[in-house]
Amino acid sequence: MENITIKVLAKRLNLSATTISKALKNSYEISEPTKQKVFQLAAELNYTPNVYAGSLRTKKSLTVGVVIPEVTDNFFAEAINGIEAVAQEKGYHVLVYLTHENYEREKAMLKEFKGGRVDGVLLSVTSETKDSTHIKQLMDENIPVVFFDRACDDVTTAKIITNDFESGYNATLHLIDNGCVQPAILLVSQNLSISNERLEGYKQALKVNHLKFKESYVLMCDERSNSFAAIKKLLQHKKRPDGIICSVDKLTIPVYLACKDLKLSIPADVKVISFSNNPSAVILNPSLSAIVQPAYEMGKAAATALFKALSKKKIELTDESQIISSSLVQRDSTYNYNK
Amino acid sequence: MENITIKVLAKRLNLSATTISKALKNSYEISEPTKQKVFQLAAELNYTPNVYAGSLRTKKSLTVGVVIPEVTDNFFAEAINGIEAVAQEKGYHVLVYLTHENYEREKAMLKEFKGGRVDGVLLSVTSETKDSTHIKQLMDENIPVVFFDRACDDVTTAKIITNDFESGYNATLHLIDNGCVQPAILLVSQNLSISNERLEGYKQALKVNHLKFKESYVLMCDERSNSFAAIKKLLQHKKRPDGIICSVDKLTIPVYLACKDLKLSIPADVKVISFSNNPSAVILNPSLSAIVQPAYEMGKAAATALFKALSKKKIELTDESQIISSSLVQRDSTYNYNK
DNA sequence: GTGAAAGCGCTAACAC
DNA sequence: GTGTTAGCGCTTTCAC
Secondary structure (H helix, E strand, O other): OOOOOHHHHHHHHOOOHHHHHHHHOOOOOOOHHHHHHHHHHHHHHOOOOOHHHHHHHHOOOOEEEEEEOOOOOHHHHHHHHHHHHHHHHHOOEEEEEEOOOOHHHHHHHHHHHHHOOOOEEEEOOOOOOOOOHHHHHHHHOOOOEEEEOOOOOOOOOOEEEEOHHHHHHHHHHHHHHOOOOOEEEEEOOOOOHHHHHHHHHHHHHHHHOOOOOOHHHEEEOOOOOOHHHHHHHHHHOOOOOOEEEEOOHHHHHHHHHHHHHOOOOOOOOOEEEEEOOOHHHHHEOOOOEEEEOOHHHHHHHHHHHHHHHHOOOOOOOHHHOEEEOOEEEOOHHHOOOOO | OOOOOHHHHHHHHOOOHHHHHHHHOOOOOOOHHHHHHHHHHHHHHOOOOOHHHHHHHHOOOOEEEEEEOOOOOHHHHHHHHHHHHHHHHHOOEEEEEEOOOOHHHHHHHHHHHHHOOOOEEEEOOOOOOOOOHHHHHHHHOOOOEEEEOOOOOOOOOOEEEEOHHHHHHHHHHHHHHOOOOOEEEEEOOOOOHHHHHHHHHHHHHHHHOOOOOOHHHEEEOOOOOOHHHHHHHHHHOOOOOOEEEEOOHHHHHHHHHHHHHOOOOOOOOOEEEEEOOOHHHHHEOOOOEEEEOOHHHHHHHHHHHHHHHHOOOOOOOHHHOEEEOOEEEOOHHHOOOOO
């Protein structure tokens, strides 16, 4: 079966390839009758332009790369939703890459992007990413990068993030307001700006409320370690925390399970609040108080910023940064019976 | 900044473009010393091949399209995980498209694929998809399509699905074994083979156990309707069901909420079992009995089948179909106090 | 309003 | 082992 190309259309209509090309682009140079003929034949033969030929010429792929740690995480899934919505609207295609928190993979992926496969990149770095050379190198090749959620401090570009410090502060304050005097915080990595910001907010809330900050109440739960065991140990401490802040949704399950295992009641013995976009939060046992990030909006904002930059002659991204606020939703896991 | 192409390397080393191309591909035709020189310079100048130029020549994009209804669904998210894992390994790239259960979008997406953007497609159709002409048309253009989970009966190609009939049967039997005499089943669409198969399994289990099938216990919850209201109404029926099978995870939340609203206890008044891959199932209130689909494996299997076909001269997919079994995990939502 | 020519960066066929 | 030639399908001058 013959491949329908512009040439084929040209031959059939006794026109040149150029004319066909222009007609298909609805160029003002081409007469209305000619355009009609071209459109009709194209439809009839089911012509679809070869995207690679076009990309090779124009140096535009109409494709963006999305690099994220996981997709089995409601935050990132919703963010992709937002990204994809904008991409569809703008005629862009979305290449998804999962790093699984592996820095080497992230590096390898970004390196590939230099080959022109994507016009721009939306990135949420791994928890292992300390060095951002690979990102800068990509940007040096004129491939714009927009961070969302997890950004690198030392890279100057658009960043779509939430008010992490404030959210950490609010979560902590919420626990304190509901009677906690020694809340703990669970983090995923000390490399991540989100972790640090949330931790700083936590510290600040303690300070304002004249509570002592204790290093032992900060628990690092990285990919490689057994969070369940670590959390259990934390809760078996002689002076166990009376509140827990999960800085990442994934930690909610091990916290709930550890409490169950130790016969600790949530919220009577331990109050729990998580950074979570899990829609099941309402039907958990007990229902989960949460800092909900505007994941969909963040995805949309990040994609919008990128496409906006892409449409310009000179790519300029620094002024596209945004901080979008999270919201605190109170449910039973932080309920205060003594109030 | 000059773009580093094969030509540039060729000029610098006083070799032809062909030689560079072959050397970079580690061809046996090229001498070891030459290869070394080429590799070294390529590394030095940070050469990255232009993928579009290559694709234009070879007619291979090393890219697959994944078309799914949603990504904010643990099943599909895990499936993507599996797909991406295989793709990475094989050097393929993954373009993700979300239909949001919209048939017109699905059609438009598949049409675009004819432009050579992808070498093959992994597809889980929308709940609205009755007509599969668009899929057949794509396959006519020699773009192989592999279905996973949601397949079209009238398209002959590889299908990676679960044992839906059996799972529906087992879920129903599980409810009956735990004392239900009038279980209801919640479906998303009558177009979907998965819905029909699961429904047939349900019917069969009723029959085997001499229970009467009642049309009013089959509830269609499509995208556009308010499932919560419909479920509530079902549960307010004079002879309300004493068990509910959610044929899709998304329905679990409205079921739990409706029960709470009506002060019906799960599992005392109503037992619930869902087709679900939600990791939070263990910490729900009550914990959720579930038919768990091997989502990751299905994604892997679908991608593997596609890549296998792609690597062959003649694309042959029908014998790559697989049925992978779901498993039933019993938890508290179907607990039988009278046993 | 239309077309001829050139070329994007790469690779395959074929010569040497 | 290496080079020459041609061309993938499209767009972009520039000429007519």
